[in-house]
Amino acid sequence: MYIGRFIVVGPGVGAYRVSSRSFPNRRIADRDGLLTVEPTPEAPETDNPYVSYNCLQVVSPPASDGQWVVVGNGSHVDPIAEKIELGYPARDALAEPLLALDYEKDDYNTPRIAGVVTAESAHIGTVRDDALLVEAVDEPTLVATYEEDSPRAYAFDVDDAAEAARAVYAADYEHAICAAAATVDDGVDYAIENGG
Numbered sequence: 408m409y410i411g412r413f414i415v416v417g418p419g420v421g422a423y424r425v426s427s428r429s430f431p432n433r434r435i436a437d438r439d440g441l442l443t444v445e446p447t448p449e450a451p452e453t454d455n456p457y458v459s460y461n462c463l464q465v466v467s468p469p470a471s472d473g474q475w476v477v478v479g480n481g482s483h484v485d486p487i488a489e490k491i492e493l494g495y496p497a498r499d500a501l502a503e504p505l506l507a508l509d510y511e512k513d514d515y516n517t518p519r520i521a522g523v524v525t526a527e528s529a530h531i532g533t534v535r536d537d538a539l540l541v542e543a544v545d546e547p548t549l550v551a552t553y554e555e556d557s558p559r560a561y562a563f564d565v566d567d568a569a570e571a572a573r574a575v576y577a578a579d580y581e582h583a584i585c586a587a588a589a590t591v592d593d594g595v596d597y598a599i600e601n602g603g
Contacts, residue, residue, distance in 0.1 A: 410553050412480040432449055442462055
């Protein structure tokens with residue numbers, strides 16, 4: 408089954424996978440802790456605004472001792488991270504950018520999906536053409552751009568970021584391109600799985 412791009416978030420863990428039929432020549436690059444989806448060198452030129460974006464950011468809220476992680480499938484990741492750094496609670500930091508940017512204005516009305524993870528908590532959100540959903544979750548939860556576009560519990564038993572990245576990359580959904588994941592405990596560890 409093809410569910411497109413998806414995230415899995417739960418307390419202490421967040422993961423994101425790029426799945427694509429239209430733009431397979433992509434990878435995730437590490438820019439000093441800012442993880443960015445970008446075309447590979449052999450990718451054909453495109454002016455599609457949804458092909459390249461930051462997909463995972465580590466942020467430091469002003470009133471928190473620990474770091475948080477934001478994951479998502481597009482340009483909304485940046486304003487979510489900015490709001491957390493300004494002191495917004497996770498729910499509000501997700502809801503405002505998702506509502507403001509809305510679903511992607513492509514041929515499929517692709518939903519925007521995002522999650523915010525701390526060592527003790529997680530929030531997941533999506534904006535579709537018919538709904539804005541943001542909720543706290545206490546177990547690993549998946550939301551995708553297609554088919555699985557409402558958050559649901561997801562079996563995700565991983566020990567570290569590298570295992571989490573490998574697990575979402577290998578998940579039994581079609582057209583895996585690349586993946587990234589982070590675990591949040593005393594600090595943040597993250598990992599990238601670019602396949603091949």
